Amino acid sequence: MSEDKNRFPELVNPVLPKRGLVYQESNPQLVLCKPKLLPLKSMTLEKMERMQKEANEKAKEMQEEIEKEKQAGFTDTIGSEETADVLTLDDD
Incomplete structure (x- = not known):
């Protein structure tokens, strides 16, 4: 006990x-609350981005x-002969 007094003379006896x-x-202590995570990208x-992808x-x-x-x-037109549909009018 005497060693404690020599070591810590500035302590006050209660x-x-x-x-x-x-x-x-009491000293007010900081109260930590749950962290609020913010999204990296907004909605x-x-x-x-979704619309652009679509x-x-x-x-x-x-x-x-x-x-x-x-x-x-x-491929359909390569081997076949094409004929044009032509409308003709007769002047009778």
Whole structure:
């Protein structure tokens, strides 16, 4: 005990009252709350990206259909003779 007094001379011995109320001072502590995570992308940006992706997919599908029609059209006309439908009017 004497070693403790020599080591820590600045410590104050606690005084407890024999009568009356005992008060304790407290320092306000920071209270940590659950972190609120914010999205990296806003809902509007995600919606716009989804719309852009859908538009690109539709354009790609349409391009593929056009290519298929061209391929089908060229293969059908290669071996056949084409005749034009002509309307003739007779002046009788």
